Amino acid sequence: MLKVKKEGIILSKTALSFENDSVLNPAVMQEGNILHLLYRAVRRGNYSTIGYCKLDGPLNIVQRNNTPLLIPSSAEASAGIEDPRIVKIEGVYYITYTSYDGVNALGTLTTSRDFMTFRNNGIIVPKFTFDEFKRLAECNNLVNKKYFRQSRHFDRSKKVFIWDKDVIFFPARIKGKLAFLHRIRPGIQLVLIEKLEDLTVGFWNNYFLHFDQHIILDPIGNQHESSFIGGGCPPIATEYGWLLIYHSVQDTSQGYIYTAAAALLQLDDPTVVIARLKEPLFSPDLDYEKDGIVSNVVFPTGTALFDDTLYIYYGAADKQIACASLSLKALLQELLLNTIHYES
Secondary structure, three states: OOOOEEEEEEEOOOOOHHHOOEEEEEEEEEEOOEEEEEEEEEEOOOEEEEEEEEEEOOOOEEEEOOOOOEOOOOHHHOOEEEEEEEEEEOOEEEEEEEEEOOOOEEEEEEEEOOOOOEEEEEEOOOOOEHHHHHHHHOOOOOOOHHHHOHHHHOOOOOOOEOOEEEEEEOOOOEOOEEEEEEEOOOOEEEEEEOOHHHOOHHHHHHHHHOHHHHEEEOOOOOHHHOOEEEEOOOOEEEOOEEEEEEEEEEEEOOEEEEEEEEEEEOOOOOOOEEEEOOOOOEOOOOHHHHOOOOOOEEEEEEEEEEOOEEEEEEEEOOOEEEEEEEEHHHHHHHHHOOEOOOOO
16 A cells, blocks of 8 residues: 655745736756746636746745746737646756637647746647547547547637647657657647657648557546546656656546546557556545645646655645655555556
8 A cells, every 4th residue: 555645735825916816736847956846826817827936855945936937928828828847858948838828728838948048839739620630530440439529618619729738748758759748638648759840730630640549548447537637747767667647537426536646658668558556646635635726636747756755746726736745666566566468
């Protein structure tokens, strides 16, 4: 039985206008003992920017900016930027988040070398309508039918693109290629490219024609992820594979319940799932996780490792930022007791 310690709330809203409603879902970059947290800061009226704070060690805040680090800079983000993640590849910080214009929610990339100057690379996921996606993805009849139930959420009279969120880069190239996860409900998918410029309309047409080959994880019937899943923290390279902490969602009579989950992916081919926990890694069971802007939510988005202790930072009930910790060794051992068996 895994022992997960809830470390408690580490960040709450302030009276500052850019974060006077809530703070949640932080990206975490660890550099030695220092942690950089880039978090979703929400002002009243549900408008999000990206705030910044620095930690010395896993829980001790030593700096917190009184202005946003990143703000919306395009019409595609006119209603805010949300839920950042961060990795460092070849000396460059890859900061991903969701741009929201009030209708469309699409994964976006900004890069930086120093957290002072930033380059907005724009939306890097496809701008396809649901009908365009469905026409391509259902061709081979190998895709979970849940992918084609999304039409009820979209107003066909408007130019609405299929929502594509939770864009998360791997912190290293895989066989020379940039790799990132993204989420079109209900599962988690993988993209492999030589360079960002490869993400053309033609690329996405071919990608969706073979969509089943790019799905890493789908909901598989476990109760805690019976509705949908999505990326959480950037993958962590271990001797056994990429450790992926993701979020899982169950629909209940009281609404959605968001939990943290874990899987292990093959290092040189992340489409191969080595292991996957059958139960949540942790669930919303404390008051600050059960009651908030959106109740019953733990939403993991970043990690830090100190010795063998893995700290997982998450949004608690879409209101505050909290942290949980556990032994990395114990988590990997538990995953290896839940390996996936493939038919030969």
